[in-house]
Amino acid sequence: MSAPLHAFDPAELCAMPVETLARYDVAGPRYTSYPTAPVWTDAYGPARYAEALARGAASGRPLSIYVHLPFCESLCIYCGCNVIITKRHDRAEGYVRRVMREIDMTAEAAGAARRRTIQVAWGGGTPTFLSPEQIERLMGHIAARFPLAADAEVGIEVDPRVTTRDHVRSIVRSGFNRISMGVQDFDPDVQKTIHRVQPFEMTKALVDACREEGLRSVNVDLVYGLPKQTLAKFESTIDRVLEIAPERVSAFSYAHVPWLKPQQKHFRDEDLPRGAAKFAIFARLLGRLAAAGWDFIGMDHFARPDNELAVAQRTGGLWRNFQGFTTKAGADLVGVGVTSIGSVAGTFAQNAKDEEDWGASVDRGEFPVRKGHVLTRDDEIRAAAIQDVMCRYRMDWDEFGRAHGIDARTYFASAAPQVARFAEDGLVAANGDGFALTSRGRFFVRNVCMAFDAHLAPAEKPVFSRTL
Ligand code: SF4
CATH class of the missing domain: 3.80.30.20 (tm_1862 like domain)
Known part of the structure; x- marks a missing residue:
C-alpha cells in the first residue's frame, strides 16, 4: 500500500493551531528551482x-x-x-x-x-x-x-x-x-x-x-x-x-x-x-x-x-x-534580458543584474551570463523529490526509488526525523510507504521541501523570506 493522497479540506487548513503556525513560520526558499539561487x-x-x-x-x-x-x-x-x-x-x-x-x-x-x-x-x-x-x-x-x-x-x-x-x-x-x-x-x-x-x-x-x-x-x-x-x-x-x-x-x-x-x-x-x-x-x-x-x-x-x-x-x-x-x-x-534566469540541459544560468553590464555583453555578441550552477546527480534527485512534494503532494519511497535508481528510504534517511515531526504536527499523513501532505501541509509545503534540501545551511546573513 502506498501513502494515500490526502483529500484537500479548506476547513482543516483554516483551523491551523496557532502553535503550528508559529513553529513553521521560518525563513525558507520558494523552490522555483533546486538548488536555489x-x-x-x-x-x-x-x-x-x-x-x-x-x-x-x-x-x-x-x-x-x-x-x-x-x-x-x-x-x-x-x-x-x-x-x-x-x-x-x-x-x-x-x-x-x-x-x-x-x-x-x-x-x-x-x-x-x-x-x-x-x-x-x-x-x-x-x-x-x-x-x-x-x-x-x-x-x-x-x-x-x-x-x-x-x-x-x-x-x-x-x-x-x-x-x-x-x-x-x-x-x-x-x-x-x-x-x-x-x-x-x-x-x-x-x-x-x-x-x-x-x-x-x-x-x-x-x-x-x-x-x-x-x-x-x-x-x-x-x-x-x-x-x-x-x-x-x-x-x-x-x-x-x-x-x-x-x-x-x-x-x-x-x-x-x-x-x-x-x-x-x-x-x-x-x-x-x-x-x-x-x-x-x-x-x-x-x-x-x-x-x-x-x-x-x-x-x-x-x-x-x-x-x-x-x-x-x-x-x-x-x-x-x-x-x-x-x-x-x-x-x-x-531567459533573455537583464537579470533573467534560465534552466538549460541540467544547469541554471542568470544574466547580469546591471543593465549596462548586460547591454555591453550583448553588444559584444557574448552571452551576458554572470552566475549559475551545474546540477549534480544528487541535486537532480533532490530536485525531483521537491517537485513531487510541491506538485503531487506526496512521496512514495519505493515508487520514487524505482524512478531514480536509488533506495529512497536510505537516500533520504536524514529527512526521516523531520517527516516524523511533520506527521506529529498534522502536516503530513505518513506510513511505512511514504507520506502525503494534509491540507495544512499544502500551505506549509515549503517547510516540507526543506527536509530534502542538502544546500540549506544557517546563513551568515538572512537570505530567504519567511514561509508564512
Ligand atoms: S510591483 Fe514592482 S514590478 Fe510591479 S509595478 Fe510595482 S515596482 Fe513594478
Whole structure:
C-alpha cells in the first residue's frame, strides 16, 4: 500500500493551531528551482552557458523562453522584483533592440528553429511599459526564431495603471493567450501605504477589455501580509475579486526582506500583520474562494476547476519552474534580458543584474551570463523529490526509488526525523510507504521541501523570506 493522497479540506487548513503556525513560520526558499539561487556561483559564465545551449540543441527537447522587461514608472514599496524605475519611455527602444539581439544569439545557439517552443513568458518590471507597437515587434521577433507549438502557453504580466485598450489589442494580435495583472489589495489605505494607487474601476475595466478582445485566461495577483491590511478590510478585496471572477488567482505572501530591498524599511513594523493575523487573511481568502468553486492549487495559487492548472493538478501534470506552477514540463528554459534566469540541459544560468553590464555583453555578441550552477546527480534527485512534494503532494519511497535508481528510504534517511515531526504536527499523513501532505501541509509545503534540501545551511546573513 502506498501513502494515500490526502483529500484537500479548506476547513482543516483554516483551523491551523496557532502553535503550528508559529513553529513553521521560518525563513525558507520558494523552490522555483533546486538548488536555489543563493547556491549558484560565478564559476558558471558565458562559456558554460553556450555549452549547455549546444547540449540542449542536440537533445531536441522543447523550449521555453522568458523575457525580462524591467521598467516601471514608479516603485511599489513592497516590490521584490528586479526593476528599473523611470518615466522615460524612450529608454525602452534601446533595451528592446538589445533583447532582440540576445534572442538572435540564443536562438542560434539553442537550435531553436528545429525545436518546438511550448511556453513564452514576459515578466518584469512592467512589460506594458513598452508601447503596443514595441510589444508586437518584439513578439514577432521571438515567434520568427522560436517556432511556437500550436498549444503554447504565451503569457504576459501587466500593470493595470499603464495598460491601455491598445495594449490589450496588441497583446492579443501578438498571440498572447494568458494575461496576469497585479492588484495586491483593493483597499485605498493599503494602496496608499504601498505606493500603488489603483482604483477597482481601473482593474475591472482592464479585465473587461481583455475579455472583449478575446483573452480567455486572466490571472489576478494579490499579496497578503501588506502593511495596514486587516482581515475586515481584506473581505472587501475578496468581494471585488469574486466580482471580477478571474480564471486564476495568485495570493503571494508579502516577503519582508528589507536587507535585500531597502525601500521596505519605509514600512512601520506595527503596520505589518504577522503570524496568526497574517495567516487569517490568507485563510479567509482560501475559504471564500473554495466556497465560490475555485480549486487550491497549492502554496499560493487558485484556479477555476476547468482551468488547465486545476486539471493538471488532478491528473498529475503539474510542475513548478521559475514562473511558478505550470503545466509545461521537460523544456529547456532560456531567459533573455537583464537579470533573467534560465534552466538549460541540467544547469541554471542568470544574466547580469546591471543593465549596462548586460547591454555591453550583448553588444559584444557574448552571452551576458554572470552566475549559475551545474546540477549534480544528487541535486537532480533532490530536485525531483521537491517537485513531487510541491506538485503531487506526496512521496512514495519505493515508487520514487524505482524512478531514480536509488533506495529512497536510505537516500533520504536524514529527512526521516523531520517527516516524523511533520506527521506529529498534522502536516503530513505518513506510513511505512511514504507520506502525503494534509491540507495544512499544502500551505506549509515549503517547510516540507526543506527536509530534502542538502544546500540549506544557517546563513551568515538572512537570505530567504519567511514561509508564512
Ligand atoms: S509595478 Fe510591479 S514590478 Fe513594478 S515596482 Fe510595482 S510591483 Fe514592482
